[in-house]
Amino acid sequence: DAGVIQSPRHEVTEMGQEVTLRCKPISGHNSLFWYRQTMMRGLELLIYFNNNVPIDDSGMPEDRFSAKMPNASFSTLKIQPSEPRDSAVYFCASSSYGAGDTQYFGPGTRLTVL
Amino acid sequence: DQQVKQNSPSLSVQEGRISILNCDYTNSMFDYFLWYKKYPAEGPTFLISISSIKDKNEDGRFTVFLNKSAKHLSLHIVPSQPGDSAVYFCAASDGTSYGKLTFGQGTILTVHP
Numbered sequence: 001d002a003g004v005i006q007s008p009r010h011e012v013t014e015m016g017q018e019v020t021l022r023c024k025p026i027s028g029h030n031s032l033f034w035y036r037q038t039m040m041r042g043l044e045l046l047i048y049f050n051n052n053v054p055i056d057d058s059g060m061p062e063d064r065f066s067a068k069m070p071n072a073s074f075s076t077l078k079i080q081p082s083e084p085r086d087s088a089v090y091f092c093a094s095s096s097y098g099a100g101d102t103q104y105f106g107p108g109t110r111l112t113v114l
Numbered sequence: 115d116q117q118v119k120q121n122s123p124s125l126s127v128q129e130g131r132i133s134i135l136n137c138d139y140t141n142s143m144f145d146y147f148l149w150y151k152k153y154p155a156e157g158p159t160f161l162i163s164i165s166s167i168k169d170k171n172e173d174g175r176f177t178v179f180l181n182k183s184a185k186h187l188s189l190h191i192v193p194s195q196p197g198d199s200a201v202y203f204c205a206a207s208d209g210t211s212y213g214k215l216t217f218g219q220g221t222i223l224t225v226h227p
Contacts, residue, residue, distance in 0.1 A: 096213075
């Protein structure tokens with residue numbers, strides 16, 4: 001079975017550019033989570049969705065960050081404009097809420113903003 | 115307010131010996147606890163979990179212990195192997211919030227041959 005799929009795996013961009021990270025959750029999962037991992041803050045929860053509806057975006061650091069989930073099999077995290085301090089690894093995870101809270105993570109996107 | 119804490123940033127163990135990773139929590143509403151393992155350049159992978167109705171759960175070399183009165187859980191790896199070297203995160207859920215997990219900061223485990 002395919003796990004959580006994220007693309008791209010690596011992204012290098014220049015400050016001020018728009019960045020879009022993509023995630024395909026595990027089929028049948030109804031909750032989706034976006035995390036950011038940095039050395040200073042560890043794993044930070046940015047936003048999560050249930051049944052494609054954003055539930056809590058209080059972890060989104062600034063208005064430059066936005067996320068969407070147009071359908072059950074796709075989500076995006078967008079940063080516009082990007083800044084060097086956004087450099088981190090971004091993870092997407094999905095779970096089947098109501099059938100256990102185990103989240104399954106994608107391989108992550110390593111973002112470098114120059 | 116850090117509701118899940120892993121106070122040891124790192125742990126070094128000899129191959130074949132026991133590794134004990136610890137985790138403390140403050141939220142008494144947490145009722146489900148998980149351990150994840152993370153290798154460099156990969157996403158965290160689920161390792162083992164325990165419900166608050168139990169005090170122990172075992173899966174092969176991995177055992178998780180839960181002490182609800184102390185709000186403490188631990189992961190025992192016996193025997194430790196070099197391939198166990200990774201970052202270990204504990205996480206907790208209160209059963210609501212659509213599956214949201216609260217993670218600790220992680221402990222880097224190094225198993226020396």
